[in-house]
Amino acid sequence: MPDRPASVPLPVPLPASVPAPASVPAPAPAPVPVERLGFEMPPVHDTVEAARAHRKERLAGALRLLGRLGYEDGVAGQITARDPEFEDCYWVNPFGRAFAALTADDLLLVDGDGRVVRGGRRVNQLAFAVHAAVHRRRPEVVAVVRAQAPYGRALAALGELLAPVTQEACAFYEDHALLDEFAGEGDADAARIALALGPYKALILRNRGLLTVGDSVDAAAWWFIAAERAAQVQLIARSAGKPVPIEHRAAVATRERFGSDLAAWVSYQPLADEAARPVASTS
Numbered sequence: 465m466p467d468r469p470a471s472v473p474l475p476v477p478l479p480a481s482v483p484a485p486a487s488v489p490a491p492a493p494a495p496v497p498v499e500r501l502g503f504e505m506p507p508v509h510d511t512v513e514a515a516r517a518h519r520k521e522r523l524a525g526a527l528r529l530l531g532r533l534g535y536e537d538g539v540a541g542q543i544t545a546r547d548p549e550f551e552d553c554y555w556v557n558p559f560g561r562a563f564a565a566l567t568a569d570d571l572l573l574v575d576g577d578g579r580v581v582r583g584g585r586r587v588n589q590l591a592f593a594v595h596a597a598v599h600r601r602r603p604e605v606v607a608v609v610r611a612q613a614p615y616g617r618a619l620a621a622l623g624e625l626l627a628p629v630t631q632e633a634c635a636f637y638e639d640h641a642l643l644d645e646f647a648g649e650g651d652a653d654a655a656r657i658a659l660a661l662g663p664y665k666a667l668i669l670r671n672r673g674l675l676t677v678g679d680s681v682d683a684a685a686w687w688f689i690a691a692e693r694a695a696q697v698q699l700i701a702r703s704a705g706k707p708v709p710i711e712h713r714a715a716v717a718t719r720e721r722f723g724s725d726l727a728a729w730v731s732y733q734p735l736a737d738e739a740a741r742p743v744a745s746t747s
Contacts, residue, residue, distance in 0.1 A: 504733050506680060506726070515548040519681060520568040523555055523607070525739035526685040530611050531563025532738075535692070537612035542588060544595040545607045545681050552576040554599060556592060558585035576600060590649035597651075597658035598677060605677045607684035615696035616674035623670045626694050629707040633694040634718035635727075637710075640666035640691070647672065665723075666691050683725040686732035 509515040523545045530536060530543070541563070544554040555571045557563065572583035576596045580587055595608045619626070623644055628637045643660040647653040647669055657675070661667040665687050667675045674691050678684030701707040710718070721727070 504730065506682075506729055512549045517568070519545050519548065519606075520555055520571055522681040522736070523557075523571060524566050524568045525736060526609070526681055527557050527563040527566045529685070529735055529739035530609075530688075531565075533613075533689070535611040535613040535688075536563050539588060540591070541611035542591050542595060543607060543609050543611075543681070543685070544592070544599065546599060546605070547573060550581075552600070553581060554595065556587055556595070558583065559588045561585070593649070593651055593654040594657050594675075597654035598661060598675070601658040602661070602663075602677060604679060605684075606679050607681040608675065608677050609684045609688040610673070610675045611688065612673060613688070613692040615699055616668070616692045617672070618699055619695040620668050620670055620673050624698075625668060626666075626691060627698055627707065628710040628715040628718075629701055630694065630697055631710075631718055631722070632690060633698065634710060634715045635687075635690060635723040636666055636694065637715040637719045637723075639719060639723055640664050640668065642668045642670065644670050646670055665725075678728060679725045680729055682732040682736060683728035686728040686735070689735070690728070690731070 507518060509518060523543055526543055530541070535541065539560050542556055544556045547553040547555060550573070553573055553575050556574055557566055558570060558572050561570060572585060572587055573581050574583075574587050574592060575581055576599070578587060578589045578592050578596065591610070594610065598608050599605060623642065625642050626633050626636045626640060628634045641660055641662055641664050643657060647657050647660075657667065657669065661675065661677070665677060669675060674688060674695075676684050676687035676691060678687055698707065709715075
């Protein structure tokens, strides 16, 4: 009888069901500390020269952006920015130059009486008189925007205020006014426009269009674009049916959250990136 090899183990049957090894869950990602998260805030400058250079760059960028959006009509339209040093002097775009190609070096410094004190081109005197009147009446205002945007002009032709029919429009709720008469050009009209604006961020000039102000160029530019978009939505909604307004308490709460110049500055930053793109070469 043959010998059985002693080194060959006999097979051991496994149980019918063997539980799979328990998987260990990966630890949840730890939250990034809030203080390490990036968030843009308005810059603070150490010198008047740095503040002036920044303000001029933002002004030129806002003009280019309005040009790209089609908010100019011939020689009409201006943005002014108060100089951080010289009293009653304001930077403004030169008369007869297209918005979309302007740079900071093209801007003029003009005193409150409309006289060019830095620069080599003319200023639109009649239009500038309105801006100067607003700046003088509102010393806390840094920038004033008045341009030719279609929906704002359409709403102005109806002699209507912006209605609180969207969350975005609530930023203007009880914080803009209507000059319910046609204001032409000239010192008397400029004074009436400044008076009609009062303490608000925006004014609808009947039969003319929109004017906005802010404590920075970015804020004033954002309010103009936001008012134009709100006018567009309001007109579209009304053409489709009867818009349902947001009730007073909710509209006020929404304005308090989104209606500050700081909120406008933050909202404008993506557009500022667009405005900072180099001017396209025409060659």
